[in-house]
Amino acid sequence: MQRREMLLGTGMAIAAGAIWAAVRQFADADAATATAAVPADTLFDAVCDLVIPDTDTPGAKSAGVGAFLALALPHGLAGASMGDRSRLETLLDTAAGGSFVALPRDRQQSVLTSVDATAFAQADSVWPRIKKLILMGYYTSEIGASRELQYQLVPGRFDTDLPVKPGDRAWSSDWVGQGF
């Protein structure tokens, strides 16, 4: 989050101050945790696949965003926390009237669509955090950043005015744009 708060300029920093509360506890295993294989999580995989499905490019489940969620929660990215997984499960199981992950995909999709439609108007829903993390994980994955979108570390020039053509893909390496 702080990356995007900063990119345009100092004005954006104003909102950033309130983002993280102080947390002193921290284990040195972080680097290891960050790269260790994470067992597949059916719930995470299901919501990843529903938010960014496979189309002509692989979607969020295929891009391994479930593992990113499993990393992001314990490390507090986007204000999330370990408890958010059970909050998500409770939210979706309640909306499904039973086990969300046991539903067929089309039923999962209609349940999540209705949850998503109302969650952003609620102050305390876990869903906006999870959805945000799915987008963060997908569009910074190699698939999301360089196949779904375009990535160019060294543009080498600045073109000030180009026509947008149908099917054009945005640049994931446009760092200012990734702040907003």
Next chain:
Amino acid sequence: MSTQFDAIIIGSGITGGWAAKELTQQGLKVLMIERGRLIEHGRDYTTETQAPWEMPFRGFDDAKIIARDYQVQSKGRSFDEWTRNHFVNDRENPYSTAPDAPFQWTRGYQLGGKSLIWGRQSYRWSDLDFAANKRDGHGIDWPLRYGDLAPWYDHVESFIGVSGSKEGLPQLPDGVFQPPMALNVVERSAKQRIEAACPDRKLIIGRVANLTEGKEGRAPCQNRSICARGCSYGAYFSTQSSTLPAARATGNLTLVTDQIVERINYDPASKRATGVQAFDAHTGAATTYTARLVFLCAGAFNSIGVLLRSASPEFPHGLANDSGVLGRYIMDHANTLAGMGPVPGFEAHTTFGNRPTGIIIPRFRNVGTSDSRFTRGYSYQGGAFQRGWPRGETVPGIGESLKRQLRAPGPWQFALVAFAECLPRAENRISLHPTAKDAAGLAQLHIELRFGANEQDLLDDAAAEARKMIALAGGKAELSFTQPGAPGTAIHEMGGARMGHDPQQSVLNGHNQAHAVRNLFVTDGSSMSSSACQNPSLTYMALTARACRYAVTELKSGRI
């Protein structure tokens, strides 16, 4: 290694690097002391080319580490998982503030200091600025004018490389520029509409220390806009890319890193600084270095700390502080997002490449005319850009339609960030905390800086005008703030050892020379007597180069 030098420079950032270049090129044997670690150009820019998916936390960083170690730095500009190694660990480097006055202190303790992470905006000040204190009575008169500094601005710009457009504005003098970077399609439209409706205003490309033409082994900017990771092309000015190679090439430079200067030593008999007392940042081992000349370039507030720590029976309130003003009259630009919002009508247009600067709208208040609501003025930095995939984070929508929508280039936005001049006030002050220490065992700095009514009036006006100008550009300012970020947010902290004619009211004379200690020069932001509303680094560089010439002349003539 010898510990005897002609000159000692404390700090290796923007001004320390300049002092090293100038003094070594004029034949002095120079020691430059840096408190932080060695970072060699290119070799040590370890994250420069990493893609997001190659970073442990995709560039967002580990929020637990941030909360523990980078609570202040992470709120500032340019901080992210790639650049974190160019910022201090806040837990290890604490400072003190008043409960009602937080200060956002961005710091980079490493070779090159904040020159690695600076915003690179490079503007001359004018006599609108240097004569401001005398004109309205806030602060004391600057002991120099634009004419004194103009040749040194030429000197600095010619060496570091500043790209920019000549505009003929009296309040923002033109310089020695490389070809300007270009406005994008939306900014060109905004420029035309705003300038047509407001003849007192100009919208121009930022003047930025990023090369548009290669020079002296440095390549032109590649339009990556990831400068703060370090740039192996050497395309932006930093100590590493520019002044350090020049200083090393003379054979006259000795560089030590990981050495913290505890104090400047003073000899009451000769009334001279004799050198510095330093200790190893890791082992604590003490070393005394001696020299005929001391240049203090530790960064504005840390330079004040060195002087305060250098108290002696002759200077019980801090070295060269017989006036009592040392530490007082500190400033930072009052800074806020004055306006931001969508600009429809350009959906068929996009850009390629990441230009490492935005636009500016130079000051237009109290320029030639007089506005009774406030004194001095403000300027804007900002620009037009297209939103990226995060636009999908805060609105409903899932599935193929969301993916399709976020694939396309996003809607255009226009932003204007205001930088308002901060008046010098005695109560805005740095002192040494009476008891609290940092990890190195030195007294913590206690920083108290509050903005006043004039700064608020300026930002109120800046927000109102930003909304008008974004509307003129065809947009709508959905966000518009008048409340400044915490002092320090602009990272333009300055003052505390101000220059002046009168030794009873100032620490330094018109050559950045301590009134009371003739072989001590302080040339970083602490020397500023007012803040203007332009980014100050170019002026620090010009002051440093000018002070070096003066100091060498004085040294060779035997006067110091």
